[in-house]
Amino acid sequence: GAGVSQSPSNKVTEKGKDVELRCDPISGHTALYWYRQSLGQGLEFLIYFQGNSAPDKSGLPSDRFSAERTGGSVSTLTIQRTQQEDSAVYLCASSSSRGGTEAFFGQGTRLTVV
Amino acid sequence: GQQVMQIPQYQHVQEGEDFTTYCNSSTTLSNIQWYKQRPGGHPVFLIQLVKSGEVKKQKRLTFQFGEAKKNSSLHITATQTTDVGTYFCAGRWSGGSNYKLTFGKGTLLTVNP
Numbered sequence: 001g002a003g004v005s006q007s008p009s010n011k012v013t014e015k016g017k018d019v020e021l022r023c024d025p026i027s028g029h030t031a032l033y034w035y036r037q038s039l040g041q042g043l044e045f046l047i048y049f050q051g052n053s054a055p056d057k058s059g060l061p062s063d064r065f066s067a068e069r070t071g072g073s074v075s076t077l078t079i080q081r082t083q084q085e086d087s088a089v090y091l092c093a094s095s096s097s098r099g100g101t102e103a104f105f106g107q108g109t110r111l112t113v114v
Numbered sequence: 115g116q117q118v119m120q121i122p123q124y125q126h127v128q129e130g131e132d133f134t135t136y137c138n139s140s141t142t143l144s145n146i147q148w149y150k151q152r153p154g155g156h157p158v159f160l161i162q163l164v165k166s167g168e169v170k171k172q173k174r175l176t177f178q179f180g181e182a183k184k185n186s187s188l189h190i191t192a193t194q195t196t197d198v199g200t201y202f203c204a205g206r207w208s209g210g211s212n213y214k215l216t217f218g219k220g221t222l223l224t225v226n227p
Contacts, residue, residue, distance in 0.1 A: 033215060042219035043157070043202065056214055058115060091156060093215075102147060102159035103204075103215055 004106035006092050012112045013082055021077045021109045025094030033093045033103060034067055034077050082113045118205040120218030128226050133190040135221035137203035144208045146186045148177060152199045195225050
């Protein structure tokens with residue numbers, strides 16, 4: 001596609017439910033990032049995929065969070081047993097190489113846990 | 115892990131005044147990027163700095179990378195209401211997963227017309 005696509009754009013879920021957020025990066029981009037942004041706050045790094053390398057999961061806040069990237073393309077971020085503090089905008093970004101190019105962001109998924 | 119510290123957190127200016135935001139790393143960066151996020155939007159790439167002492171300009175925006183490649187700044191001359199948004203720096207360090215982009219907390223700029 002022309003840009004990074006994220007779905008859904010909005011998600012309201014009940015506390016304790018599991019959610020899956022999807023990211024379609026720009027075709028051919030080897031690097032993919034997930035960030036979390038709470039209202040009025042900065043970008044909190046969650047996870048980084050680069051080609052076939054093991055992902056950098058150092059930013060995942062708890063074991064309720066996991067992410068996969070299938071076939072080096074689409075990625076899903078899964079949050080199990082959601083809590084109210086998980087409410088935020090989840091942003092996905094991709095870039096075309098390992099170390100030196102710009103990241104293109106999707107529009108984000110706004111997650112609200114009620 | 116590696117971090118970039120960004121200040122100030124907020125800046126309110128009158129239209130026409132200048133604005134500067136600063137980023138600092140305790141260790142040498144491989145490169146640094148700057149992004150702008152408009153209210154309600156997603157971050158959009160502005161520029162990348164790679165070389166020690168590099169200075170780049172985009173119209174009223176001036177970007178600098180320090181000689182030691184540990185700090186960077188974004189300066190806006192004569193702000194306009196269209197400059198409103200949050201400005202983020204994002205750093206990369208050499209080696210392994212250090213290639214991931216690590217963002218500063220951002221500076222929220224508001225401009226009073």
